[in-house]
Each structure stands twice: as structure tokens, then as C-alpha cells.
Amino acid sequence: YGTCDSTKFYNTVEYKGSTYACRTTKSWTTLSSTEKNLGVCTPKIYGKLDTLKSSGTSYICDSTGWRNIALEDVAGKCDSTKFYKTVEYKSSTYICRTTNKWETLTSTEKNLGICTSKMYGQIDTVKSSGTGYICDTTGWRTANVYDYYGPCDSTKLYTSKTINGIAYGCQNAKSWEKLTYPTTAFGFCTSKLVGTMKADSTGKVYICDSIWRAATKSEVLGTCDVDSAGLEKTYSSIKYACVNKEWRTYTSLERTLGLCYKGTLDKTASDGVETYICKENGWKKYTIEDAYGKCT
Numbered sequence: 118y119g120t121c122d123s124t125k126f127y128n129t130v131e132y133k134g135s136t137y138a139c140r141t142t143k144s145w146t147t148l149s150s151t152e153k154n155l156g157v158c159t160p161k162i163y164g165k166l167d168t169l170k171s172s173g174t175s176y177i178c179d180s181t182g183w184r185n186i187a188l189e190d191v192a193g194k195c196d197s198t199k200f201y202k203t204v205e206y207k208s209s210t211y212i213c214r215t216t217n218k219w220e221t222l223t224s225t226e227k228n229l230g231i232c233t234s235k236m237y238g239q240i241d242t243v244k245s246s247g248t249g250y251i252c253d254t255t256g257w258r259t260a261n262v263y264d265y266y267g268p269c270d271s272t273k274l275y276t277s278k279t280i281n282g283i284a285y286g287c288q289n290a291k292s293w294e295k296l297t298y299p300t301t302a303f304g305f306c307t308s309k310l311v312g313t314m315k316a317d318s319t320g321k322v323y324i325c326d327s328i329w330r331a332a333t334k335s336e337v338l339g340t341c342d343v344d345s346a347g348l349e350k351t352y353s354s355i356k357y358a359c360v361n362k363e364w365r366t367y368t369s370l371e372r373t374l375g376l377c378y379k380g381t382l383d384k385t386a387s388d389g390v391e392t393y394i395c396k397e398n399g400w401k402k403y404t405i406e407d408a409y410g411k412c413t
Contacts (some may be wrong), residue, residue, distance in 0.1 A: 118130050118132070118137075118145070121139035121143050121144055122139075122164045123143075123230060124142055125139040125269065126139055126140070126141055127139065127157055127159045129148070129157060130145075132263070133337065135145055135147050136153070138152070138157050141214065142370070146153055149171070149182075149183075151183045152178060152182075152183065154169050154170075154171070155176060155178075155183055157413065158178035158179075158182045159178075160180075160184045161180050162180055162274045163177070163180065164177070164178065164179055164239045166177045166186060166190065166191075167179065167183075176394065177190045179313065186264070188204075188206050188219050190207055191204065191217070192204040192211065192213075194217075194324045195213035195214070195217050195218055195219045196217060199213040199215065200213055200214075200215050200367075201231050201233050203222070203231065206262055206390075207334050210227075211222050212226070212231060222387075223256075223257070225243065225250055225257040226256075226257065229241045229243065229250060229257060232252035232256045232257045233252075233254075237252055237253055237254070237385060238251070238253070239252045240252075240260050240264060241390040243276045247281070247282075248281050249264075249265070249280065249281060259279065260280070260281075262278055262280050262285040263293065264276055265278065267290050268295075269289070269290060269291060269293045270287075270290055271290045273287040273290075274287055274290050275287065275307060277296060277304045277305075281396075283295060284296040286300065286305065288305060299315075299317060299323050300329055302317055303315050303323065303325075303329055304327070305326050306325040306327065306329050307325075310325040310327065310396045311323045311327070312326075314332055314336070315329075316336065320351065320354060321353075322352070324336055333350050334353075335348050337350065337351070338350050338357055341359035341360075341361070341362050341364050342359075342362055345359040346360070346361075346378065346379060347359065347360075347363075347376060347378055347380045347381070350364075356372075357370075358376045358378065360376070360379075362391045368399060368400070370388075370393065370400040371399075371401070372374075374386040374387075374388060374393055375399055377395040377396075377399050377400050378395075381395045382395055382396070382397070383395060385397075385403055391403075394407050
């Protein structure tokens with residue numbers, strides 16, 4: 118077949134059961150497995166796409182020979198003429214970003230579609246998670262309370278809103294803040310409520326003092342005076358009574374029979390076994406002398 122020179126470039130010949138091609142390196146070499154299936158890649162077919170039937174692998178012919186096909190071979194270069202365009206490639210969807218790069222879609226884009234300049238400011242929700250997103254110059258991002266309700270100002274003072282399962286409140290007419298317990302239970306601590314006390318479901322008492330805070334023992338019990346004698350109150354699950362101008366805890370008998378103080382003197386009560394009478398120094402067993410007086 119003679120010397121492999123420019124007059125024979127890309128010619129193929131059969132020799133001793135093998136196929137040879139004259140390369141631009143001026144040498145006869147056997148065909149690669151890809152060339153055996155797709156033919157020799159010559160300048161006349163540069164840009165041609167073809168696929169191996171045996172494997173389904175796609176190739177393109179260029180100055181390097183047959184090479185695996187790339188995304189740009191299918192979709193072209195990502196430039197301003199293709200911004201936001203999508204293509205399917207190898208079981209994935211790609212989009213031409215304004216950064217001049219082909220990139221796969223995000224999970225949010227797969228759910229909500231492509232965020233384009235025409236959609237800036239649009240809010241949408243991913244149904245599977247309930248999360249809200251807003252389209253802006255960065256793409257889809259998680260929407261915040263400002264996106265939904267605007268700034269926290271005097272028109273929204275002491276209003277609350279829940280976004281993506283989180284409660285926010287406009288408490289200072291300056292910024293939305295995450296609401297924490299116990300505000301989420303009692304509402305806002307306003308100037309009109311300063312000094313107000315409220316108990317939660319566990320019995321813990323809070324007081325409004327610019328914010329809701331745990332009330333102290335003295336704040337919960339208050340003043341113990343003559344007018345408060347016999348008054349009962351609970352603090353931290355402990356019961357207290359106002360006796361002789363002092364808050365004290367109950368004795369073991371008082372927990373069963375009730376409070377024994379000046380207002381209940383000489384009253385009787387029973388624990389189901391014994392009968393007791395209230396005296397100056399507390400509950401005492403009720404005797405016959407208590408009933409009929411001293412025997413003289």
C-alpha cells in the first residue's frame with residue numbers, strides 16, 4: 118500500500134485480517150474499537166454525533182478523533198442567547214445560568230420551575246415540605262417574614278406571623294423577631310400589661326415586666342397582712358398560707374384537714390380515722406374535754 122503520506126491520510130486498507138488507517142502522523146495503524154463501529158473520524162465529518170449500539174455511548178468526531186460526547190456538544194455554548202434555557206442530558210436536566218455555565222437544576226427548581234427576571238418577587242411553596250421560597254437575583258431562596266409582610270413598623274406593632282413553622286413578632290416597630298416562650302403562650306407583654314401575672318399549663322407563673330419573665334416568690338405571694346389572713350397561694354408547686362402576717366407552708370395535718378389559723382380556731386375536722394380541733398398551736402386530737410370542758 119505504499120508509504121502513509123498526505124496523499125493517503127484517513128485511507129483505510131485491509132491487511133492480513135486487520136483494518137489499517139493512514140494517520141496524519143504518517144503511519145499505518147490499526148483501527149480502535151470505536152473506529153471499527155463508527156468508522157474513521159475525518160475532517161469531512163467533524164461535528165458528527167454517533168452512538169455505539171452495543172453500549173449506548175455517544176461520541177462526537179473532532180480534531181482529536183472520536184471522543185465521548187459532552188453537554189456543550191448537544192446544547193451548545195451557554196451564552197446570553199441561551200440564558201434560562203434547559204436541556205436534557207444523560208438523564209439530568211441542565212440550565213444555562215447567567216454565569217455562562219450549564220448547571221443541573223436544584224431540587225427547588227425541579228419543584229417550582231426556573232426563577233427568571235420576570236418572576237422576581239414571586240413567592241411559591243414546595244408542597245412536600247411546606248417551605249416558602251421567593252425568586253430574586255440569587256435564584257429561589259427561602260422566603261422570610263419581610264418577604265411576606267414587609268417591614269416591622271408602627272402599623273404592625275404587636276402583630277405576630279408564622280413563617281415555615283416559626284413565629285415572628287413585631288414588638289419594637291423596628292424589626293421582626295423570633296417569638297420565644299412564654300410570649301408564644303401569653304401574647305405580647307405591652308405597657309398596659311406591666312405587672313400582670315399569668316400561669317402556664319405547668320403552673321409556673323410569669324410576670325410582664327417589659328418582657329415576660331418568671332415571677333419571684335414574693336411577686337407571686339404578694340403582701341401577707343390582716344386582710345390576707347388565711348389566703349392560700351401556690352408557688353413552684355408548693356402551697357403557702359398567710360398566717361400571722363407571714364407566708365408559711367402547710368403542716369402535714371393541714372395538707373389533709375385544711376389550714377388551721379385564727380379564722381378557723383375551735384373548728385373540727387377528720388382525716389377519716391381521728392377527729393381534730395384547731396387550736397392556737399395547730400391541729401390537735403379532739404378530746405372529751407374539748408367537747409364538754411374540764412371535769413370539775
